Amino acid sequence: MIHPETADPEALRTAMTDQLVREGAIRSKEVEAAFRTVPRHEFAPEAPLAQAYSAHEAVPTKKNEHGITISSVSAPDVQAMMLEQAGAQAGMRVGEIGSGGYNAALMAEIVGPDGSVVTIDIDPDVTSRARQLLDRTGYGTVQVALADAEHGIPDTGTLDRLVVTVGAWDIPPAWTDQLAEHGRLVVPLRMRGLTRSIAFDRDGERLVSRSAEVCGFVTMQGEGEHAERLLLIRGKEIGLRFDDGWPADPDALNGVFDTDRVEKWTGVTVAPREPIKGMQMWLAAALDGFCLMSVDTDLDTGLVAPQNRRANITLLDGDSLAYLAIRRTADGAEFGVHGYGPNADRVATSLVEELQKWDRDHRQDEPVIYVYPASTPEADLPAGRVITKRHRRLVISWPQEGQVSKSTVTEKEK
Template sequence: MNDVPADPDRATQLRNKVVDQLRDEGWIASPEVEKVMRDVPRHLFTPADTPLEQVYDPYSAVITKTDEYGVQLSSVSAPQIQALMLEQATLRPGMNVLEVGSGGLNALYLFKLVGPGGSVTTVDIDPEVTGRTERLLGEMGYGQIRVVTADAAEPIPGLGQVDVILVTAGAWDIPPAWLDQLKPGGRLVVPLRMRGLTRSVAFTRVGHHLESESAKICGFVPMQGSTEHHEKLLLVNGTEEIALRFDDGLPSEPGKLDNAVTTPRHELWTGVTVGLRELLDTLQMQLAISLPGFCTMAVDEDLDTGLVAPVNKRHALAAVEDDTFAYLVTRRTQDNKHVEYGVHALGPNAEQFARKIADVLRDWEATRRGGPGPDIRVYPAGTPDDQISGDRVIDKVHSRISLSWPAAQASASRVHQAPPVTQGGST
């Protein structure tokens, strides 16, 4: 990992600069989080060949481990993500904290925030990661931070119940151990994937379930171990040209889509326009909640024949209904400061399905735009339907997640601006 740079003043200057920016943008709100992010030398936890300008880029993660295929396995999260999650955790002196996903830097932030009266246990499934974490923390004089090699989806021996669990790897499910190890009223901060969309959610334990306090859009290196989850792919034209990605399993009769690409493509523009940097987290959630067949679409550029024409070929919001699929597109407006949303649909019911999706977008514009995101609740698997309310209930292996919109409201007058989407990982 990084040695002290030849010019330590340069590292301090860059660290103060990124903290200033994150504070001015509102990601850092508390003086406690500001202080620890100024005090802890982030560059000491990154690979030695990483330029300081990259280490201290506010919206860039630093990858620390990949597999033989180049898949990211561990990283030091972007400063913006770390600030966001530390603020969501609302840590106080004397608290006991479990960090899921290790690396050292974030554990040290946590340790300094809870102080000598508190404790931090950091867990990772990868012994290479925990070995490096233990070495780095020991060399810096913080050997009292407990480092454990284990699958954090299982109970951690000797841990007991903690005040805060902070997860620094993307989770698809909430294992029972997290709820059991959390004190009543305790807080779980986790990058949770719901219908393919990841949000950093701050939950509070209420009885035997979790209720969200806040949720912010983010991206994360996925969890490994027993709760690891992979999307299901549906190749709609028999080759890898067009792949629909489903987070919660394939449609019940995927073969019905076999002939969708043989029909003419229906194109519909919705009249819904957004600013180029407008935050669209509620729009994504509106689609995920309203459309049972919600998914994403990717096009292999080497095989692209033009059957579909998404703006982003790697990731387009999409949906399936019976024998028809559709995806969103955008085009610049005349003022070049906004884009208009459109729908492309293929299949026997393309026109009807395109209108349905357009109505969902218009409903978002009228009632959800600029407003709060959905309330998110997590219940143990097996919880009866009559004990769960929500506009959409997602069944996982260990949990049932409900998404519920607050009471409908007129479109908010303010329009949130979106920072770059950043990625996190074990820190």
């Protein structure tokens, strides 16, 4: 084992890459070679070597006045995942939205001297830093531009791959306008509060997903910025986060947690470390009152016991709500539901039924996510949950048997 305080950067880089290969984050020889070559620590001079080469740790590079990170060098496992999703090859033209320098250098290694890489950011501090670091490390051929990504990458022709490394709420037309026919867009896209890194292949005027992975990124700035809305309950202890579907009468929830709790257990179990991203997407697509609950750890009184205190699946219906809970079993855990409010039993039952439906019909499935222009008529869309944004209509579509019925959500600009 290498001790991080005494090892040199090359040994740490080798150990990090070996770990990513063992864990399956790196699967291709092209991505592996790039990670073994690019000196990550040179793009994260703010961090100790051990942090720079930690396989699962991001390095913040800029924070706003509230101490919130607005730019970072993403964690290596996330960068590897997205590069594998992109599947860039030698000689390709690749664009990146969200600069830092390191990821662009990895791309430059992958596409080689016959390819090209251009990276943009809206923040002049970020682009200036990226330019300096790329020049210093020998990647001067990477183009760096200051621009608002809402309007695409300026002075750039057709791209074979476009990789977005900031959290996006929508997909501007400029992004697909620059994609070659059969080109690929990789973007951390937020849908009903859930973010997935999605690899979309272009298919004429629409995009079709080929993979989707759980991720988290700093959010888009500029014209494409879109903030969630937060409804605070019991002071600031508990919050409900909405991408869409803001309650018609938020005051109806006053005192909701003063009612008796209803508990229901589903019989749906999960093994240790078993991924449940498909379950989350199923519930987001199936439930009209879907939102996410957050509990402030500093103010937590233990009143609620959600499965996830940062972003817990919740179903809201007027003056009542129900949220996802969990309890240990001998060989894993079982999902349950806690309900509150005058109609707690009914709302909790609805959430239980959808959990059981996912377990019965779609446990091994992942949805296909389609992206169409916002002007596309409802009749021309495939079956599934339709989410209408500013530029696009997204459809979360599952295999036909037991599929979510077609329903529509309009995510209005806030």
